[in-house]
Amino acid sequence: MGHGWEGVVLKLFRGKDFRFTVTGAEDVTDHYRRLHVTDGGMLAQTGVHPTMWVRLWFDNAGKPHQRAYTLVDPDPEKGTFSLEFALHDGCASEWARKAGPGDTIEATVQGTGFDLPQPEPSRLLVVGDTAALPAVNSLLESMPGIPATIWFETQHASDRELPLGVDPALHEVHWIDRQASGAELVKQAKAGLAAAVEDAPDAYAWITCDTTTTRALTAYVRKELGLPKDRVHALGYWRPGRG
Secondary structure: OOHHHHHHHHHHHHOOEEEEEHHHHHHHEOOOOEEEEEOOOHHHHHOOOOEEEEEEEEEEEOOOEEOOOOOOOOEOOOOOEEEEOOOOOHHHHHHHHOOOOOOOOEEEEOOHHHHHOOOOOOOOOEEEEEHHHHHHHHHHHHHOOEEEEEEEEEEEEHHHHHHOOOOOOEEEEEEOOOOOHHHHHHHHHHHHHHHHHHHOOOOEEEOOEHHHHHHHHHHOOOOOOOOOOHHHHEEEOOOOOOO
């Protein structure tokens, strides 16, 4: 399958193409699936860094469609890692539901760089949802010992069973049921972020949820709360209706 104009652009920006092979699959919950893969030599070429992600290519009614996924438990020596899918409608979830040992998927690595904030913040402020779970876990693991406040949006009752890698002694989690296209998350996160930034002006904010919510909260922490650009990481992970 060709990658269309998006693939051409990624090539121009020195994107590297690989093919992953599925070695196993497990249903973490009824709406969340984990696939184990071999990396096709990727990690030996690229190395690994916190919150590292790749673009996977899916067939969408004969047209190429790419979505980004964070690596879970990457092992450069073995050339393996896992990929996690918050299941909903769309070609990516459809592929993940059916994928099993021996199936392959094309991938491109480009634009995945992330540097841990320096100096280290006294607190992490994290806003995310099930699509961002692997990235949130990678971030927390890469910054051990730093307290964090997390606003985590769920869409299904079983989402509260997901393996959010928190330490109760360090991490405070606010579970928020998704309502009105993220409005409840925005409301609760704004109130909590304001109080947290007042207590910890050097805090680092990580905002990775749906695109609309991410934009709203990013504008709030930058313009209203005054966090500098280098203390905010914001990326819209998905848009309603897109698989």
